[in-house]
Amino acid sequence: xxxxxxxxxxxxxxxxxxxxxxxxxxNSASDYFIWYKQESGKGPQFIIDIRSNMDKRxxxxxxxxxxxxxxxxxxxxxxxxxxxxxxxFCAEDTxxxxxxxxxxxxxxxx
Amino acid sequence: GAVVSQHPSxxxxxxGTSVKIECRSLDFQATTMFWYRQFPKxxxxxxxxxxxxxxxTYEQGVEKDKFLINHASLTLSxxxxxxxxxxxxxxxxxxxxxxxRETQYFGPGxxxxxx
Numbered sequence: 001x002x003x004x005x006x007x008x009x010x011x012x013x014x015x016x017x018x019x020x021x022x023x024x025x026x027n028s029a030s031d032y033f034i035w036y037k038q039e040s041g042k043g044p045q046f047i048i049d050i051r052s053n054m055d056k057r058x059x060x061x062x063x064x065x066x067x068x069x070x071x072x073x074x075x076x077x078x079x080x081x082x083x084x085x086x087x088x089f090c091a092e093d094t095x096x097x098x099x100x101x102x103x104x105x106x107x108x109x110x
Numbered sequence: 111g112a113v114v115s116q117h118p119s120x121x122x123x124x125x126g127t128s129v130k131i132e133c134r135s136l137d138f139q140a141t142t143m144f145w146y147r148q149f150p151k152x153x154x155x156x157x158x159x160x161x162x163x164x165x166x167t168y169e170q171g172v173e174k175d176k177f178l179i180n181h182a183s184l185t186l187s188x189x190x191x192x193x194x195x196x197x198x199x200x201x202x203x204x205x206x207x208x209x210x211r212e213t214q215y216f217g218p219g220x221x222x223x224x225x
Binding site: 008034049051089091098 | 114144153154156205217218219221
């Protein structure tokens with residue numbers, strides 16, 4: 001894959017603060033985007049998704065923003081908790097291809 | 111939500127032996143299943159995509175004779191690592207999807223250690 005060998009960027013936030021994790025996607029044909037959370041030793045877990053006909057979608061404590069103009073995706077986590085510590089991956093889907101981002105390691109400081 | 115299981119969760123084997131990993135979609139029918147490999151602190155690397163009843167499509171650099179994939183039903187795909195070597199030691203993760211442009215649901219992963 002395109003991200004082979006890249007090491008994860010990291011983000012540290014204080015418990016209770018909001019977290020923003022960013023992702024730049026590369027394929028303008030991508031029209032479906034997903035955020036996953038991966039805890040150590042486990043498989044990725046679906047968090048939230050968004051289609052290209054939207055620019056914002058909210059879930060429980062999470063919001064995904066999509067800016068198609070600059071091909072940018074972000075995940076906002078409100079009132080970050082220690083249980084939010086994990087690696088977060090964005091993914092893009094063109095219908096024919098599915099790409100995983102490099103991931104961001106989030107550490108929540110109690 | 112959709113649940114995907116993998117078995118075994120952890121396996122240790124001797125060099126030269128073959129190991130089979132199962133991936134099952136428990137509460138939905140998966141038209142497509144995917145197999146990934148992940149090294150520590152790295153992203154997931156797609157190995158192959160399999161559609162039920164068809165031959166798997168392998169990513170560049172992945173040996174199809176080394177990593178045998180069978181997708182015999184809409185709820186089961188298997189990955190067999192043949193003649194495993196220590197460099198095959200890794201975390202293998204499967205995912206399943208109902209259709210294109212829908213969420214891939216991931217299994218819990220299988221930790222393979224080849225001695």
